[in-house]
Amino acid sequence: MGSNSSKVTNAKEVTLYFNPVSPFARTAQMVSRTCDVKVNYVEINLMKNEQHEDWFLKLNPKHTVPVLVDDDTVLTETVDICKYLIDNYGIHKEMNPSGETGEKMQKIVDYYYGTLFPSAMKILSPFFAKKPVSDRDLEAVRVQGYEYFNTILGNNDFLFGTKGPTWVDLLVFSGLLQMDIYPLTRKGTHDKVKLWSDRIMAYPFADVHGVFFFVTKFMYVSHWANRIFCCRKALVE
Numbered sequence: 268m269g270s271n272s273s274k275v276t277n278a279k280e281v282t283l284y285f286n287p288v289s290p291f292a293r294t295a296q297m298v299s300r301t302c303d304v305k306v307n308y309v310e311i312n313l314m315k316n317e318q319h320e321d322w323f324l325k326l327n328p329k330h331t332v333p334v335l336v337d338d339d340t341v342l343t344e345t346v347d348i349c350k351y352l353i354d355n356y357g358i359h360k361e362m363n364p365s366g367e368t369g370e371k372m373q374k375i376v377d378y379y380y381g382t383l384f385p386s387a388m389k390i391l392s393p394f395f396a397k398k399p400v401s402d403r404d405l406e407a408v409r410v411q412g413y414e415y416f417n418t419i420l421g422n423n424d425f426l427f428g429t430k431g432p433t434w435v436d437l438l439v440f441s442g443l444l445q446m447d448i449y450p451l452t453r454k455g456t457h458d459k460v461k462l463w464s465d466r467i468m469a470y471p472f473a474d475v476h477g478v479f480f481f482v483t484k485f486m487y488v489s490h491w492a493n494r495i496f497c498c499r500k501a502l503v504e
Contacts, residue, residue: 300472
């Protein structure tokens, strides 16, 4: 459990249930760090199935994170949580713009949930299960992830030409980081995505990814260690 109480002037307090491995939870964490409200961060241990415990299921029957609780308001969708935090407590309201930019953001959100995330899961699920990933799925996630957003960025610093990141920038950023768990989906020559990522990482709120970076490095080393072991075993046999 932690708090963003430093530099917060609002005495109001909300609770955010999260897990550092979830890209959606990390997105909500980043947004919450930009708000003038005290936040109690409660980590849900997914490995111990805390998300299936009765008390948590009462908050979210879908047993997923993040979950935001603000008095009688309980939100269980990342999109709703981000918008709610910015609209009600955000210091930077421009992170959730309306009008034409808001419409563009919705299209990216639809693309993220409808195309990118399902595609990413086709490489991450077998990777965690220590099963092979097809070249076709790997190529698809490269095109639908890095190449797609490399094109979207163009000459802009952020996805929608804004001066700073919107909450959708943070959502996509967390999602692309999730793809980095698999060693062969590195950003490589997608220079605009890399520069965009560096800009976001320069913000203080990006430190919520610390634990995730540790997990990613561990998975990366484990992957190649297992590959080397299998090759040596094959040579011996």
